[in-house]
Amino acid sequence: MSTPRKQVHLAAHFPGVNNTTVWSDPQAGSHIEFSSFRHLAQTAERGLFDFFFLAEGLRLREQNGEIYDLDVVGRPDTFTVLSALAAITDRLGLAGTVSSTFNEPYEVARQFATLDHLSAGRAAWNVVTSWDAFTGENFRRGGYLPQEERYSRAQHFLDAAFALFDTWDGDEVLADRAGGEFLSRPDVGTFSHHDQHFAIDGAFSTPRSPQGRPVIFQAGDSDEGREFAAATADAIFTRHATYDAGRAFYADVKGRLAAHGRRPEQLVVLPAATFVLGDTDAEAEEIAQQVRLQQVSGATAIKLAEQLWNTDLSDLDPDGPPPSFDPVVGENTIAKGRASVRMHKDPVATAREWRAKAEAEHLSLRELIVETTNRQTFVGTASTVAQAIDDHVQADVCDGYILVPHITPGGLDRFVDEVVPLLQERGVFRTAYEGATLREHLGLGAAPRVMRSDVSTGALS
């Protein structure tokens, strides 16, 4: 027989605040009511997915000094909704994005340890950094951190959190009724963590959780981000979902692990991916085109162009050509609170590229934006999509996908009903959960532990 085939990992992203979620569709439900979270999470669990994922944003986005009103806006608190989801799922991992910038390690460590206890070992933390003063205005310390310090703070934040997770060994609770000893030793949870960002001391109040620490996810494509992931993360989110870009990224990050004393299977590479299914490939393509037009209205096209051009384009006709002038260079003053703005590394070059494309293909501004912002990854019948996913994973484009449906909450139904069985038939997707914890679903070994060289029972005076 042939060698065993590489297994596909799948996860579900609850669509957050973006222009890819189609709220105007008659099938689109609430983005905030718990029933929507329940439906998507239970569908993902029915499909035997590894985990459910929530993004985060800590200030409503603005453009031209006004709150952005064209996209879905509003989201619940990450920890709270994940804890509630733990009540109505049994095996599904629960992954949340939590900023290392606008939080403190003690509190976040305690929340993740709690979530891991309350979900019996299913918690995951997507560590993100932020620095902007715009978001900082919602927090005590205000406009916050020099940009160059954000990764440093993130790394030290994680170091501090890891130290806290590991303060309890996990065997301290005796609950010996007869002997009257609840704990096996008096110094439980004791820690002292001092570095350039944090100086904290005390006793961590939450005993060791089932996974020891949550599964750590990292997103970020810079050299710094990749190195951070190779050193620390259990899984990496990437935008490189396409064949060639994915293979290059995959080889790069997996190649970095050895230098950190880690094996390739200790970092799971998961791009975000969208999908559109149809009864025939042609029908799927037709639906996909309609979805793109729902995602990019004329008004949205103008707003997205403004984010690149960094200037007011409200007088522009979206059905006419793109602006003939170059973007305003320098700090983006038009769009606040958008990660995407930072991805336009060279706005002038990008705009020139876009103009050339529009001219060559006779595209209006709206058509241009539809083309250039299109991130639809898999379009076709269930069979086409299953084969494409399998092919990509076998070719080391990635280890699986985080699926982002464009309809909430029913956007995953058809995928689970039609694509998952085909992946199972191909022998590349589980037919039942084998493990109980998220670490087990992802094929990760036991969590590494911080050696507590500075803490011992004898150190107490």
Next chain:
Amino acid sequence: MTRPLHLAVALDGAGWHPSAWRLPTARPTELLTAGYWVDLARRAEEGLLDLVTFEDAFALQSTSTTGPDHRTDRVRGRLDAVLVAARVAPLTQHVGLVPTATVTHTEPFHVSKAIATLDYVSEGRGGWRPQVSARPEEVALFGRREVWGDPFVDDEATRALVRDLFEEAGDAVEVVRRLWDSWEDGAEIRDVASGRFVDRDQLHYVDFEGRFFSVRGPSITPRPPQGQPVVVALAHAEVPRAFAARSADVVLITPADNASATAQVAEIVAVRRDAGRTGVDHVFGELVVLLDDDQARADERWAQLEAWSGEPFTSDAEVFVGTPQGLADLLLARAEAGLTGFRLRPAALPQDLDAIVDGLVPELQRRGAFRTAYEAGTLRDRLGLERPANRYATGGTR
């Protein structure tokens, strides 16, 4: 006819007596599991209780006011209360869920969206017990402020610190309430014709500027089902009483007798009126309770707990050891002082919660002093509290 009482139960660890975990009925190895908390909340719901509270603090439990006590004979270690309440929410239908969340070291923005989300996942049963953190060891857990001394020393510096902590707490509750109001109820318009998902005129900056922090807003979470979840605050001294009277929907007090209850209720009502607050003046009395079928058995169990503990139990709240009938007598007598309900702290869990549900509740029902079924509605509805009008709403929306 007796006025019906409101009843809350305070859940914490294995119960409020430090030796409760040693009872055969205790579940000391399950205190960090979801099942334990779900069972307790469901039990409270079987008793038709108004709400349960979940205790919390950042530091490890300690008998010392300044740091860990390194004791091994008592329950140590616990979970974040907001997450526990959220974990329980989808598995209950009626009982109100009120976690403690500290305001001293936390971000009001995070607290606001967490409690709003609790209100969503419980479909209108969420509440919040804001609590200050006066313990110096908790300052060190965050490393952001100068560490202070023992908060129970009675000197001017400590009194000033306590006043500051409660002033900050008042600001925190104000910001959180503003953030809950920062979305009008109808802000999500989904107007396909104009392509607008929200009406930005119904989203509001809260622009809070205070001594301790400033917050711009709006919230990232839309206005929760109750408009504003129910704020519950414990007040056992003058400064916290003034804070609770101004900031909370339900004030918890710890009177030793009817006379002090009467005086405290009057004080709270006066502060509320001065602050321009209207509506029901909910003041609940606090009691630690150990219940058994007869007085002798109750005394015996209490004596056993005290013997295990090796030192007399002390509490800010009155302690009742006796029968459900005796407790019903006491509650109805105490209610004469103007209390609208009680928060009972079971000495041992789940045993004394069971006794409340199976003994006290039927006894109060027999006397016409407690509901016999839940009516539909939110926690606010159950407490007879209006859904607050949105302070920012200018149009017809509420």
